[in-house]
Amino acid sequence: MARSKYKLGEILLKDGVITAEQLETALNYARDHHKRIGEALVELDFTDDDNVYRALASQFGMDYVELDSESVGQELLELLPEDVIRQHQVVPLGEEGGRLKVVITDPLDLETLDLLRFRLNKELIPALAPANRVKDFIEKFVNPMTEEMSKTMASIDHDAPDIEENEALKLADDSEEDAPIVRLINLIIVEGVTSSASDIHIEPMGNRVRVRYRIDGVCHVRDDIPKNMQSAVTTRMKIISGMDIAEKRIPQDGRIKMKIGSGFIDFRVSACPSYHGESIVLRILRPENVTVGITALGFEEHDFKKFQKIIRRPNGIFLVTGPTGSGKTTTLYSALQDLNRPDKKIITAEDPVEYNIPGINQCQVREDIGLDFARILRSMLRQAPNIILVGEIRDKEVGEVAIQAALTGHLVFSTLHTNDAPSAITRLIDMGIKPFLVASSIQAIMAQRLVRTICKECKVEDPKPDKFKMRMIGFTDDEWTGKTFYKGAGCGRCGGSGYKGRQGIFEMLQMNNELRELAFNRAPTSELRRAARATGMYTLADDGKLKVLKGITTAEEVARITQAEGVVEAETEAE
Numbered sequence: 226m227a228r229s230k231y232k233l234g235e236i237l238l239k240d241g242v243i244t245a246e247q248l249e250t251a252l253n254y255a256r257d258h259h260k261r262i263g264e265a266l267v268e269l270d271f272t273d274d275d276n277v278y279r280a281l282a283s284q285f286g287m288d289y290v291e292l293d294s295e296s297v298g299q300e301l302l303e304l305l306p307e308d309v310i311r312q313h314q315v316v317p318l319g320e321e322g323g324r325l326k327v328v329i330t331d332p333l334d335l336e337t338l339d340l341l342r343f344r345l346n347k348e349l350i351p352a353l354a355p356a357n358r359v360k361d362f363i364e365k366f367v368n369p370m371t372e373e374m375s376k377t378m379a380s381i382d383h384d385a386p387d388i389e390e391n392e393a394l395k396l397a398d399d400s401e402e403d404a405p406i407v408r409l410i411n412l413i414i415v416e417g418v419t420s421s422a423s424d425i426h427i428e429p430m431g432n433r434v435r436v437r438y439r440i441d442g443v444c445h446v447r448d449d450i451p452k453n454m455q456s457a458v459t460t461r462m463k464i465i466s467g468m469d470i471a472e473k474r475i476p477q478d479g480r481i482k483m484k485i486g487s488g489f490i491d492f493r494v495s496a497c498p499s500y501h502g503e504s505i506v507l508r509i510l511r512p513e514n515v516t517v518g519i520t521a522l523g524f525e526e527h528d529f530k531k532f533q534k535i536i537r538r539p540n541g542i543f544l545v546t547g548p549t550g551s552g553k554t555t556t557l558y559s560a561l562q563d564l565n566r567p568d569k570k571i572i573t574a575e576d577p578v579e580y581n582i583p584g585i586n587q588c589q590v591r592e593d594i595g596l597d598f599a600r601i602l603r604s605m606l607r608q609a610p611n612i613i614l615v616g617e618i619r620d621k622e623v624g625e626v627a628i629q630a631a632l633t634g635h636l637v638f639s640t641l642h643t644n645d646a647p648s649a650i651t652r653l654i655d656m657g658i659k660p661f662l663v664a665s666s667i668q669a670i671m672a673q674r675l676v677r678t679i680c681k682e683c684k685v686e687d688p689k690p691d692k693f694k695m696r697m698i699g700f701t702d703d704e705w706t707g708k709t710f711y712k713g714a715g716c717g718r719c720g721g722s723g724y725k726g727r728q729g730i731f732e733m734l735q736m737n738n739e740l741r742e743l744a745f746n747r748a749p750t751s752e753l754r755r756a757a758r759a760t761g762m763y764t765l766a767d768d769g770k771l772k773v774l775k776g777i778t779t780a781e782e783v784a785r786i787t788q789a790e791g792v793v794e795a796e797t798e799a800e
Contacts, residue, residue, distance in 0.1 A: 541668035
């Protein structure tokens with residue numbers, strides 16, 4: 226791979242693609258923003274990816290490739306395993322004299338070429354194509370599901386008038402397995418599962434129906450369904466989830482059990498009326514998510530020891546707080562599975578029961594027949610359990626019954642929606658529960674969030690981490706001097722985000738005499754927080770900071786999740 230004596234900018238200038246002034250501006254921009262010159266030229270709109278990559282190919286003595294289905298047939302794609310194509314973002318072009326010709330996106334990525342040579346045991350002839358073209362080509366032609374979805378979408382008449390209700394019912398009926406709408410819904414669901422999404426959102430808009438997948442807590446737009454198919458899509462979803470297709474005025478809940486791959490996957494489905502029609506959300510219930518074990522949750526050593534000690538107490542309340550989707554259910558189920566022994570009786574009250582755990586008595590809340598949390602809890606106490614899980618303390622009545630259970634010799638686990646651990650005490654008192662009951666029954670409160678972890682495939686050293694974000698989560702200038710931090714460069718495995726997977730960050734408040742006295746006296750949250758930190762409580766930002774130092778996540782991600790309001794306010798005042 227002989228390299229030209231000319232630099233990239235000089236080649237583009239010589240070919241008349243850019244002017245000298247534009248090159249000078251781009252060089253300054255690249256230096257100031259730590260970009261390559263090609264990236265700078267594209268970001269400044271001085272040229273496009275095609276011209277940059279053509280010049281790069283010329284600079285490194287490589288072929289420039291226009292990727293399309295005609296130049297790269299399915300038989301060529303079979304020259305490389307799909308996981309290699311996806312992981313390294315390369316496309317095979319054929320064999321020449323015993324060497325494999327492959328399209329790559331970065332001529333300087335010698336490490337990837339060496340890895341490919343080692344894995345394939347072949348010499349390579351690299352060719353070049355823009356990264357976005359390679360990614361789009363792989364998504365379109367390497368993943369048959371994407372191609373099938375494209376064909377299905379193409380078979381739908383976008384310009385047809387809105388489908389009448391009777392026609393929508395016919396299109397969405399189970400007997401019409403080959404109907405485009407049935408295939409489309411099945412493909413959306415299967416792709417959501419294989420993409421490791423936690424939710425699938427089907428949202429009616431003014432002129433389209435938007436489909437989004439929530440992956441690692443972040444929503445990604447997948448595609449738009451024609452507006453004229455909205456009624457058929459909604460009807461199909463209601464049919465397979467067991468909802469009333471005639472009821473469009475009130476929210477409904479349903480469930481789907483579908484065979485995907487070698488096993489069955491459960492989905493919790495919610496339909497909610499909105500301005501442009503009914504919004505459908507499918508929560509993908511993955512049993513493996515709640516069987517990860519306590520050690521895989523992401524506890525630091527100091528919090529892990531506290532957690533193990535607390536869940537083995539004979540009585541009292543242990544609360545887990547955080548917003549929806551912060552992993553509270555996973556944490557509590559992991560604790561229950563650790564405690565699930567023949568000598569323990571465990572009963573749960575949940576709304577709804579999402580995962581079945583063998584050996585545990587799980588009770589489903591049914592508000593429509595009067596079977597609410599409070600009623601189930603009172604019944605539980607007559608069942609002589611050792612451990613009780615209450616899905617959520619929603620009001621004074623449930624809180625008082627839970628506290629009564631804790632004071633009469635039961636260990637009670639529950640959740641609460643508050644931003645941090647100290648706020649839970651104030652919240653319970655604000656509900657109307659007497660302060661002395663709160664102070665005497667609670668053993669510990671743990672707030673938690675989920676942060677995205679750096680993708681292991683494209684993890685690289687971050688030479689200049691964002692100083693503002695570092696300060697937001699509590700780093701001082703001295704603390705990051707001389708330390709090595711990491712980030713994700715972005716690859717096919719993580720979809721270019723630099724993150725893959727999530728891990729918990731925690732804030733463990735363990736009650737002591739001082740905190741009980743403050744709770745009894747209705748102390749404000751700020752005072753409770755100061756006292757808790759004085760006794761060794763790590764805040765969410767503190768715990769996130771440790772994971773940044775370990776190279777698990779980034780300061781940007783911890784700041785985004787924790788929002789670190791107190792630090793920001795302090796900095797603003799200082800300025």
